[in-house]
Amino acid sequence: MAYRVAINGYGRIGQSVLRAIYECGYREQLQVVAINELSDIETVTYLTRYDTTHGRFPLPVSHNGTELLINGDRIRVLNEASPSAMPWQTLDIDLVLECSGSFSDRPTAQQHLDSGARKLLFSQPAGSDVDATVIYGFNQQLLAAEQTIVAAGSCSTNCIVPILDLLHRELGIISGLTTTIHSAMNDQPVIDSYHQTDLRLTRSAMQSIIPVNTGLHRGIDRLLPELAGRFESLHVRVPTINVSLLDISLNVSEETSAVHVNQIIRRAAEGPLKGLLGYTEEAHASVDFNRDSRSGVVDGTQTRVSGGKMIKLMCWFDNEWGFANRMLDVAQAWLNCRSD
Incomplete structure (x- = not known):
């Protein structure tokens, strides 16, 4: 029997999550019974059926005025602005996939639980x-049945944290610097516009490379406390619509070489992290990783080591599709946890 799931917020991640449920084998355990989105149902249906980045939805999509209809499934479409107004108890919701990006605090998440949902999973870093x-x-072993509010990190933490954990255990990371080269996002205008407190984000997404603020180093501190205070991070947006790149510089304690570093990554990608971490030595461009469901793919042709202890890595990741799949992996593993 499938768990009953609601998606709150139907933007890029919400849409990717729904598609991945149907396209990547999650539908047997996760049934979307509701979507809450302030837009009208005609637009929700249209943006489900057609997607510039991921192509046409592979199954029939229509609506009956109040429900999105996908391959025989009936998904209630809501237009509620407040979590306290959600009919989660009536709909018997096991899990809310919080994809709105509009909040990340526990008190607001608790309103979804007070409305009747049993659990909530954030699609972004939370408090x-x-x-x-x-x-x-x-660290999925941290999941427990009694937990009620969990976060799935970000696309960039899902990409980098398993790599840092692996290399720290093998080589001992002293310090690091990351630069996320990220595709444009929907908080950026197509042409110069107002409505942003960060003046750089008032500029056209399609005309410039734009530095923006990032909390990736804080995410590394939280997830890898043994590396706390050792990282700084930069982030730039570039004029593409999907697939991003992490440029990772590491100072390590053990002497190494590019060949050795690539061997470490390749072994993990073919072994314990297969399907989550990738490794390639082909001549790739970013578009080659569109709809790649892995958390990240290290490009071994770009690995460099300077002075034996300074490592440079480049890791591709589909910031929409890869993250949506990881969020669903967390959801499925969490819902399948059994109480002691």
Whole structure:
């Protein structure tokens, strides 16, 4: 029997999560019974059927005025602005996938639970007061049946944290610097516009490379406390619509070489992290990783080591599809936890 799931917020991640449920084998355990989105149902239906980044939905999609209809499934479409107004108890919701990006605090998440949902999973980094922040493939063992509010991190933490954990255990990381080269997002205008407190984000997403603020180093501190205070992070947005790149510089304690570093990554990608971490030595461009469900793919052709202890890595990741799949991995593993 499938768990009953609601998606709150039907933007890029919410849409990717729904598609991944149907396209990647999650539908047997996760049944979406409701979507809450302030837009009208005609637009919700249209944006489900057609997607510039991921192509046409592979199954029939229509609506009957109040429900999205997908391959025989009936998904109630709501237009509620407040979590306290959600009919989760009536709909018997096991899990809310919080994909709105509009909040990340426990008190607001609690309103979904007070409305009748049993659990809530954030699609973004949340406050330290959530029950756990889980990166699938790294610390999913922290999940427990009694938890009610969990975060799935971010696309970039899902990409980098398993790599840092692996290399720290093998080589001993002293310090690091990351630069996320990220595709444009929907908080950026197509042409210069107002409505942003960060003046750089008032500029056209399609015309410029734009530095923006990032909390990735704080996420590394929280998830890998043994590396706390050792990382700084930068983030730039570039004029593409999907697939991003993490440029990772590491100072390590053990002497190494590019060949050795690549061997470490390849062994993990073919072994314990297979399906989550990838490794390639082909001549790739970013578009080659569109709809790649792995958390990240290290490009071995770009690995460099300077002075034996300074490592440079480049890791591709589909910031929509890869993260949506990891969020669903966390959801499925969490819902399948059994009470002691």
